[in-house]
Amino acid sequence: MLIDTHAHLDSARFDNDRELVLERAKEAGVERILNVGFNRETIPSTISLAEANDSIYAIVGWHPVYSIDMQPQDLDWIRELSSHPKVVAIGEIGLDYHWDTSPKDVQHRVFREQIRLAKEVNKPIVIHNRDAHEDIVRILKEERADEVGGVMHCFSGSWETAKLCLDMNFYISFGGPVTFKNARVPKEVMERVPNDRILIETDAPYLAPHPYRGKRNESAYVRMVAEAAAEIKGITLEEIAKITTRNAELCFRLPQK
Template sequence: MLFDTHTHLDAKAFDEDREEVIERARANGVSKIINVGFNRETIPTTMKLAESYDFIYAAVGWHPQDAVTMKAEDLDWIEELCNHPKVVAIGEIGLDYYWDTSPKDVQQRVFREQIRLARKVNKPIVIHNRDAHQDVVQILREEKAEEVGGVMHCYSGSWEIAQACLDMNFYISFGGPVTFKNAKQPKEVLARVPLDRLLIETDAPYLTPHPHRGKRNETGYVTLVAEAASQIKEISMDEIARITMENACKLFSITR
């Protein structure tokens, strides 16, 4: 049974067939899902999903692209939601230097505030990192993120950055890009990540794996990520499923 540790089933892309998408995921062996709410619009819809399905859990946080919109009361709201039994992490949080939607200094401040909140409420963090590797690692170190740990979501960086994150009690998660034929670096990093720190995800509806690239991603396609990990690690699909399920349940304090 597979655990998709990062998806967005509340996205508008699923408005026409959300129920069918969830059923297909279940039919493909996905038994646990974390849906991620990352701003004022998606946190409520994420919570609704988590409350509607016993196998869907929630991560709530403020995305770096939306950092400029976050107010003090939003941080209080996230803290309050961390008392909910289905909220298992704070995220996705981090830095995104690719999209110019929030100034870097604002992103960094909001990132730090949420790491401090995670330490206060003792929740792991889900990290979004795009073109900001060194700053992400520096802030994680300065804010003592190793006290709660977390996951580097849809990892795309170098082995050196991955190693720094592993040293800070983080798991490394891979999504659709690791299935791409030209994805040399993600494959090389996955090969080196210890099995007890490996996670898989879809980030649906984004980052669709091969051979569906260019179409809408679905949670059920996490099987394709698991297959790629199985080939790279040279172990069976059953082992990948078992290991990544155990890892996710341990990180997010979920009973199997």
């Protein structure tokens, strides 16, 4: 049994075959999927997808790329949705210094507001971090995010950064890039992260694993991430499935199966 802890299956890229994608995921042993809504458009579609499928849970928050668009009523909306029975976390939130769409000061404010909201509603947070390692760690520390913990989504940093996040009660999640032949740093980080802090994900439709790199990703492919993790950790696929499923259940307070 596998859990894809981060996907965007409400994306329009799945409109023509979403049910087939869900069937393929089930055939690959993926029994639960956490789908992420991250702005005014995708939060409703994520909630609808979770309501329509027993195997899908929702994560809602405001992506840093769209920070400039976030209004006070949007934060109130996320607060209200946090009590929905299928909503398991606040995210993906954080900082993105790659795409120049929202000023850094606005990203910082929106990030802090959502950490505080997560602490208020007692939900873990899912962190988006692109080219912002130092500021991410600093803000998480300053806001005492360790009180709720959460996930470093599709982690791309160094072991030093991972260690700081582990010390703040965060899980480290790996996706398709850990399967790439030239992915030396992610493989080294995964090898060093304790087994009880590892999660796996797809970020579908993005970041497809080898041999589908560059193509549309889907939740069934989380199995390839699990296979890579098993090889890196020197354990069986069954063991890594058991470990990562248990970790996801603990992190997101999912029903245990």
